[in-house]
Amino acid sequence: MKPGVLIGLAPITLYLLGFTLVPVVSTLWLSVAGENAGITLEHFRRIASHYQFGEAVVNTFAITAVGLALELGLGLAAALALASRPRGRTAFQLCLLMPLGVPTIVAAAVMRGVFSTVGYLNEVLLRAHVIRAPVDWVGERMLAVLTVAVADAWKVTPLVLLILLAGLETIPGELYEAARTDGASPWRRFRAITLPLLRPALTMALIVRGVDAFRIFALPLALVGGGLPVLSTYAYTEYLEYGNPHTAAASSVILLVMILVTVLAYLKLAGPQEVLR
Amino acid sequence: MTARRMGTVWLVAVALGASPAFPAMPTLTVTMRLADAEWRLIREEVFPPFERTCGCRVRAIDVPPELLTQRLKAMRAAGHIEIDLFAQDNMRLQELVDAGLVQQLEERDVRLDAAVLRPLAFAGVLGGRRFFLPFRPNVQIAYYNTKKFDASGLTPPRTWGELLTVAKTFKEREGVGRVLFQGVGGAPTVTQLYEWVVSAGGDPFDLAHPATVATFRFLRDLAAYLSPDSRRAKWDTTNDALAQESAYLAQNWPFGVRLLVHDYGKTDIATYSGWAGPAREAHVIGGDDLGIPVGSSQRDLALRLIQHLESREVQAILAARLGWPAIRSDATGTVEAWLRPHVTAVQEAMRHGVFRKNVSYWAEYERTVSEAAERILWRKEPVDQVLPALAERLNTVRRGQR
Numbered sequence: 001m002k003p004g005v006l007i008g009l010a011p012i013t014l015y016l017l018g019f020t021l022v023p024v025v026s027t028l029w030l031s032v033a034g035e036n037a038g039i040t041l042e043h044f045r046r047i048a049s050h051y052q053f054g055e056a057v058v059n060t061f062a063i064t065a066v067g068l069a070l071e072l073g074l075g076l077a078a079a080l081a082l083a084s085r086p087r088g089r090t091a092f093q094l095c096l097l098m099p100l101g102v103p104t105i106v107a108a109a110v111m112r113g114v115f116s117t118v119g120y121l122n123e124v125l126l127r128a129h130v131i132r133a134p135v136d137w138v139g140e141r142m143l144a145v146l147t148v149a150v151a152d153a154w155k156v157t158p159l160v161l162l163i164l165l166a167g168l169e170t171i172p173g174e175l176y177e178a179a180r181t182d183g184a185s186p187w188r189r190f191r192a193i194t195l196p197l198l199r200p201a202l203t204m205a206l207i208v209r210g211v212d213a214f215r216i217f218a219l220p221l222a223l224v225g226g227g228l229p230v231l232s233t234y235a236y237t238e239y240l241e242y243g244n245p246h247t248a249a250a251s252s253v254i255l256l257v258m259i260l261v262t263v264l265a266y267l268k269l270a271g272p273q274e275v276l277r
Numbered sequence: 278m279t280a281r282r283m284g285t286v287w288l289v290a291v292a293l294g295a296s297p298a299f300p301a302m303p304t305l306t307v308t309m310r311l312a313d314a315e316w317r318l319i320r321e322e323v324f325p326p327f328e329r330t331c332g333c334r335v336r337a338i339d340v341p342p343e344l345l346t347q348r349l350k351a352m353r354a355a356g357h358i359e360i361d362l363f364a365q366d367n368m369r370l371q372e373l374v375d376a377g378l379v380q381q382l383e384e385r386d387v388r389l390d391a392a393v394l395r396p397l398a399f400a401g402v403l404g405g406r407r408f409f410l411p412f413r414p415n416v417q418i419a420y421y422n423t424k425k426f427d428a429s430g431l432t433p434p435r436t437w438g439e440l441l442t443v444a445k446t447f448k449e450r451e452g453v454g455r456v457l458f459q460g461v462g463g464a465p466t467v468t469q470l471y472e473w474v475v476s477a478g479g480d481p482f483d484l485a486h487p488a489t490v491a492t493f494r495f496l497r498d499l500a501a502y503l504s505p506d507s508r509r510a511k512w513d514t515t516n517d518a519l520a521q522e523s524a525y526l527a528q529n530w531p532f533g534v535r536l537l538v539h540d541y542g543k544t545d546i547a548t549y550s551g552w553a554g555p556a557r558e559a560h561v562i563g564g565d566d567l568g569i570p571v572g573s574s575q576r577d578l579a580l581r582l583i584q585h586l587e588s589r590e591v592q593a594i595l596a597a598r599l600g601w602p603a604i605r606s607d608a609t610g611t612v613e614a615w616l617r618p619h620v621t622a623v624q625e626a627m628r629h630g631v632f633r634k635n636v637s638y639w640a641e642y643e644r645t646v647s648e649a650a651e652r653i654l655w656r657k658e659p660v661d662q663v664l665p666a667l668a669e670r671l672n673t674v675r676r677g678q679r
Contacts, residue, residue, distance in 0.1 A: 117453050118522060133452020134453045138505075225461045226508070227509065241643065241644075243346065245347070
């Protein structure tokens with residue numbers, strides 16, 4: 001390799017080493033570090049026996065699954081609508097993309113304004129006489145999962161929309177012309193042309209959002225507090241509240257493994273060519 | 278040309294702090310955990326006179342109390358202690374001593390004059406040796422929404438029985454609870470529970486004590502009428518709940534007074550000392566103590582800043598402008614008129630003040646009590662099933678620490 005190329009690659013290599021590889025290795029080490037520089041699985045045993053850890057794992061999966069379903073469903077619907085180039089498309093696109101620019105913690109504050117007992121949603125439902133008393137939207141666990149997933153979807157569906165819209169733009173219009181000439185219904189055209197050709201974009205959206213959804217942090221913390229632990233908030237609490245970097249690292253490692261396993265399993269099922277295409 | 282070169286060299290030398298004519302100004306790095314309004318006052322009115330007197334610069338950094346120990350350990354491991362003086366939560370002092378992170382203070386260093394309140398002065402002595410000096414005491418008071426109380430024909434509760442009645446009344450009238458308990462877990466929950474247990478006559482460190490068990494039973498009964506925000510309520514979000522009127526009654530530290538009444542204009546919010554349990558009225562005396570890390574290169578300067586922070590002038594500013602209780606009996610600044618009733622509430626709460634026992638297993642204690650609160654209050658698990666096992670776990674931890 002030429003020296004110029006090496007010099008060019010040096011900053012990004014140093015960045016990856018310093019800010020990605022070293023912290024990951026340090027976290028791995030912290031999760032197994034025992035006394036006198038020994039190795040132990042005690043930290044994993046300890047969190048496994050904690051009453052909130054199992055819940056945190058289940059909640060993480062549940063929010064990811066519900067959130068992804070919402071985001072892909074809404075993102076696809078919006079992308080299809082925009083791909084048909086309706087009048088005022090640019091204005092719609094701008095409105096739909098706006099939440100993407102909102103910082104997560106601000107989004108959490110906005111969502112608290114919507115879902116709190118004195119929030120907009122309760123106010124609207126009370127005035128419409130749908131409910132007689134304010135509803136605690138994060139009081140029950142399943143309701144809390146749904147609320148957090150909806151709040152997350154509000155913020156990140158625009159990203160899915162962008163990926164899918166880009167995917168839709170690559171589908172040749174002639175294919176739809178030919179299908180129409182053959183008398184294919186819109187549903188048939190969607191199933192036979194749009195979905196198969198959109199698979200790479202869908203796979204990409206699923207992986208990008210799936211990884212991100214597993215790491216969800218600010219929304220459950222701000223909306224529900226300790227009532228809905230997820231793996232990232234569990235690690236945060238262990239580190240910050242109880243000052244235990246080892247159990248925090250152990251739960252972070254489990255989160256990392258969960259993400260890797262899920263992405264690899266999906267790639268195995270969908271085929272890596274979908275991403276590489 | 279030569280003159281220009283000389284000038285350039287001189288400027289570089291000055292910039293590097295190498296000029297003998299202008300020696301580099303010593304910098305004292307101080308860490309605290311304060312609210313924005315508190316930082317503003319400290320930076321604008323407390324540090325500058327000290328900087329002028331000592332000819333130094335004070336670099337103030339916000340460090341949360343739960344991170345200070347870890348940060349000092351990391352600095353020690355790196356062989357470079359960047360903190361010269363810290364103000365630390367008075368419940369997290371023992372862990373600093375146990376980890377050997379704080380310097381012992383000799384009596385000749387400590388010039389505590391007679392005006393410093395004795396109980397506060399002795400709080401910095403651990404295991405018979407002095408490591409810390411008092412900076413500010415703190416105590417939680419009860420905030421209530423006068424407009425909502427008047428509309429419901431209620432008066433602020435003074436006993437647990439009255440508290441339950443108030444909580445029930447609001448829930449029945451509005452369909453949702455309006456009394457807030459800081460039930461998020463961690464320090465806010467544990468601090469509040471500590472004083473409730475003491476008010477019941479229990480031992481906060483003995484989860485099997487009959488009065489401790491009675492406290493959890495009462496809280497379980499109360500939980501049905503609490504504001505839903507209780508589950509995520511901590512010190513900062515309690516202010517939000519009071520400001521947005523999703524809660525009408527809550528305990529919190531006095532820092533919320535300036536924010537709610539002065540900054541947000543919520544003049545409907547009034548304060549008082551709080552309620553008594555079956556045994557007595559009790560309020561945890563929190564606050565911060567000052568300490569010098571082992572390895573600090575500015576020990577003398579740090580001791581001078583401690584004296585400044587404990588001086589009558591500074592304590593009077595903090596009392597008058599922030600409503601902080603003073604550590605001195607002679608720091609009676611002119612409290613701003615709007616702040617006076619709230620200062621009275623703080624002083625009344627201080628009269629019922631209790632110091633928490635400093636234990637080295639505080640983090641584990643906090644985890645255990647948080648679990649008890651979460652399972653009993655929010656998951657509705659039976660008190661008799663939850664507490665015995667947790668009491669045993671806490672005993673095991675305690676035995677291990679001895």
